[in-house]
Amino acid sequence: MSTRYFGQPVKRNEDARLLTGSALFVDDVELSGMLHAAFLRSPHAHAKIISIDVEAAKARPGVIAIYTAEDLGDYWQHGPLLVPPPPVPGIVFNLRTQVPLAKGVTRHVGEPVVLVIAESRYIAEDAVGDIYIDWEALPVAAELEAAARPDAPRVYPDIPGNVAAHAHQKRGDYGRAAKDAHVTIKRRFTYDHGCSQPMETRGVVAQWDNKADKLTIWDTTQAPVAIRNGMAAMLGLSERQVRVIAPFIGGGFGPKIMMFYPEEVLIPWVAIQLNTPVKWIEDRAEHFFATTHERGQIHDAEMAIDKEGKIIGIKDVFLHDTGAYDPYGLTVPINSQCTLLGPYVVPHYDSMFTAVFTNKTLVTPYRGAGRQHGVFVMERLLDIAAREIGITPAEIRRRNFIAPDAFPYNHGIIYQDFTELTYDSGNYEPILDQVLATIGYEKFLAEEQPRLRAEGKCVGIAVVCYVEGTGIGPYEGAKVQVQASGKVSVVTGIGTQGQGHFTSFAQIVADACGVDVTNVEVITGDTDAFYWGAGTFASRGAVVAGNAIGQAAGLVRQKILATAAEHFECAETDLIIENGKVSLNGVPGHSITLGELAGMANPMRGAVAPGTEPGLEATSYFGPPMGATASGAHAMIVEVDPETMMVEIKRYAVAHDCGVVINPLIVEGQVQGGVAQGIGNAFFEDLVYNDEGQLLNASLADYLLPSSMDVPRMEMTHTVTPSPLNPLGIKGVGEAGAIPVGPLFAQALEDALQLPKRGVELLDIPLSPSKLWELARNA
Amino acid sequence: MSSSDFEHEVKLSLTVNGRRYTRTVEPRMLLADFLRHELGLTGTHVGCEHGVCGACTVQFDGEPARSCLTFAVQAQGHAISTVESLAGGPGKLSVLQEAFRECHGLQCGYCTPGILMTMQAYLAQHPDPTEAEVREALSGNLCRCTGYQHIVDAVLLAAKNLRAGAAA
Amino acid sequence: MKPAPFRYAAAQSLEHALALKAEAGEEARFLAGGQSLIPAMNFRLAQPAMLIDLNPLDDLDYITVDNGALRIGARTRYSRVEHCAEVARWQPLLAEVLPNIAHPQIRNRGTLCGNLSNADPASELPAVMLAAGARMHAHSAGGDRWIAAADFFINLFETALQPDEMLVEIELPALPARSGTCFIEVARRPGDYAMAGVAASLTLDANGRCGSASIALCNAGPTPMAAAAAAQLLIGGVLDAEAIAAAAAQAQEEVEPNGNVHCTADYQRHLAGVLTRRALTSAAARARQGTSA
């Protein structure tokens, strides 16, 4: 099989449509007679609903219908548990899932209470303003640590201490091993991961076709198949009666997964009730409250090291803010717990967390999905340890890497995919060497930094490492089909939100079927086109769907060869597939197009041999035994204005290993985008809540997404350690860039301002100029 | 001159992408909604409706402006251009659009129309910008996917190609 | 996020706009660039019953220079002022501040008079008006009056304008010879409102001593804050590092920052001192070089 496209920086197939404004996004769906929805949302973090008066709203011209929880009848149900907790021995898990409209009580600001359907969104919003609700404010569990106290206000009256979950994982015996430590380091870390803020907010359009008995839902979802199945069950329809289309999606990053958000559940139901298409588009103000966050954890962590700086063990006890409901189970804190271990040997590990309900928006995975929190704790502990024994941050990492011959490497604890946390492959030292070489680490420390410091400049350098579990199961599938036009189509069940699937998947197929990459049409995110699948999350699209596609394309290739061999009455080995044609090797003029072969494979008259299947098509499924572990290292040089604490990133280097790469351009883009979000998380984005559970900066003017002047140019290098877990050898890359930026900032800023000498350590993310100044002045 | 001068509905005539349209609209209708939902020009995207993200950027008499911070009635007698006008025909891409494709300057593509409308006008006035200048010109358009690097590369490449085209 | 309904009138002339405003009073608002008003309306924080659109008033789109004094009309948008060579020559402080305000797309619509009428103390422009000693020309159906910048900004989002008045133009006096100005700010991202910002204007006397000085800060209190006592410290003295440091320390005492989601009040106060020192240092250098900017 040729690799004309695989591994090449192929330009994207989807771009022309996106660049000319002709790509369909959910809000672009216009249907005749379509009505529009708006929600009255709770202004309180925790309150009783005494009464609701919707009469004035109903009387407003253009208002079609108004629903409160009472009006939903049997359709009012708690949402499903989306991800059950993994089988960690002794785990406690209190399941509380969200409801379509609050009944009697609201548990976070922005929780939907009343749904208004009107002729336009403008009128629907007018009507929301007409509704009067008599509230009785209840005590609020806002700040994480306060919410975890036994006497804290309760989000649920029957759950003292607001314990959503509790899990303890162990390897070895930390307590005993730590007795032999050269040094033990103990610190408290807080890490807040903010929220994803894709440029496109969420949206749902639903249309009930009375004549066909069929519901179509356009949804900004990363998991259309799961939504189709769930909605069919909730609405009492069969799955074939529901079609979910996830068209072009303007960024997902996690929260657009199959959340069964209240709006997602209600709009299709209303479209059926009214027998009229209904659209709801989340506005940015709603997005801050109604789309899930990731937010924060507080870690009390301890690391024991020996004289050489080798880790003896780590003990970590942490609190995790899960918000008002926990339908997504424990994915985020389990990821924190596991990813903390990073690329390092940690013989003894003792980690215990408590997930805590708070009167705030739900917490579910956002790009990194808890990995950031764990990586921050580990990397910071290593930095402090390096200081204690007088070696560089680079050196202490090197001394603790898992050796290249130790794979597969089992950490002996349970991961988010319910298997034991095992790294498939990896080789960490070359990655570290690469990034150090790119940034000029030794030279900077030996020459440049002293020189610049002598000039009065505050410059600092940092390097951090991380691993990322990617490409987890269960499975994805794909169907590859040669069309009579000679083009090849690929359909798969995952949704796509900008990861370039229209191109990377096409590259796999183009090579297998010998067609130009632009002649491969990729169809994703339409449940009528492909029935099965799990969704785009955990950096798994390319790994899992990519391999299913690779297998299906291989099968189609065999069918092409068999059909052509029959046609030419030759052996398959005499055939060449190239440029959309099959030709007889060494016999010029003897060739047939794939389109013609597709026609032959579908005879319209006469008899066929028993067992013949029509068409040049194949469907295949792929499910990896466990996730593939990608890894990387980032390095950065910063300069800080010591008076204003404004930070300038002078250099940024990334070295990473995501196995075999399908399209380096796309991989670079994914990493760069991840780093930008990491920079946002480390230094700009901060969800500021008060004690009443009110979010004080719910706008893009005050929740600061990094701009083109805040994100530096990145210098990137790659190494390739193929994954043995899938035929293509690939590992996911979707989240890698975002994961290690917090500790990188902390290390670099400490170095630039020489904070440790002044007794200051940076143990909290996000940072900001104001926070830096406050910390430094108290030194 | 009386309070009857204040209207509930306004008859609006304007030019969009070179074509004249007349519609009656409520004064509160935002230009972004008018373009998208009245005229069906859905290439202009809406990301925040408070002026920060730049996704809704169109050209108002040739100058980039937020269509979420303009009422449609204010376009009375003016010329608006949107992303749909850039390519110059089906199957074609402008030099700037082509450069975005070449450099992988878009991922989800949601921010892209606003960026194209901003940078097309910018390059017309600044044919030979530095990277720092491009970054500054871009700073009113947020992109959550790309980290900007490939967008910057695309704009610099387009500038180069446009200069070569002008010289030829 | 859709605005509440309102009734709309496109102004046909200044007189028309003023007559409409006289009639409708507080219920009506002028619509200039809309870059502050429309976001507030989209959030439904502002729900005016009527809008009088000033955008059709082409007559009010002007920049005139008379012996170095500058007049700018109500319909003049930021971007025109920003790119005007005369402004850069005669009022470098104004030219220097504009690129700090929002983004090019916003500056293509927003107006200086709209900004000043909005009286947002976080905005850079009111502080520049104070430092430059500008005057505001208000008109109503009944007549017109000039209001000094120092008297114009009354409180948070509150100006001296009466409900029937419109800000029709602003005037910045000519900058004397041997002057230097500087605007400097610290904002989280380019285009954001500053956490702190300082506008300074200095004029040397014939002996090279400080003849006059003015300092004003943004996001430092309920209005743009003049650091009058700090400026006073400089007058008559030599503009050396010591004098400037003393003035900066004084300016830091004169501000009343509140803190916000991005920063603490103490940090803002600290920045006020640092930025005042930096602004005065470069304004003094410019005055000495006779380049003003």
Ligand SMILES: Cc1cc2nc3c(=O)[nH]c(=O)nc-3n(C[C@H](O)[C@H](O)[C@H](O)COP(=O)(O)OP(=O)(O)OC[C@H]3O[C@@H](n4cnc5c(N)ncnc54)[C@H](O)[C@@H]3O)c2cc1C
């Ligand atoms: C994303 C973004 C970032 C921004 N960043 C900044 C920034 O960093 N610094 C900054 O200073 N500003 C910033 N702004 C605000 C911007 O500068 C506004 O343009 C300006 O404040 C208002 O001017 P306008 O002409 O748009 O006025 P409008 O929004 O039209 O009007 C503002 C108010 O003034 C009244 N008004 C308008 N004109 C008159 C008049 N002639 N007489 C009497 N009343 C009048 C209106 O009725 C309204 O109440 C930003 C805006 C956005 C959207």
Ligand code: FES
């Ligand atoms: S939608 Fe207009 S700037 Fe964001």
Ligand code: FES
């Ligand atoms: S490409 Fe997705 S927001 Fe820019």
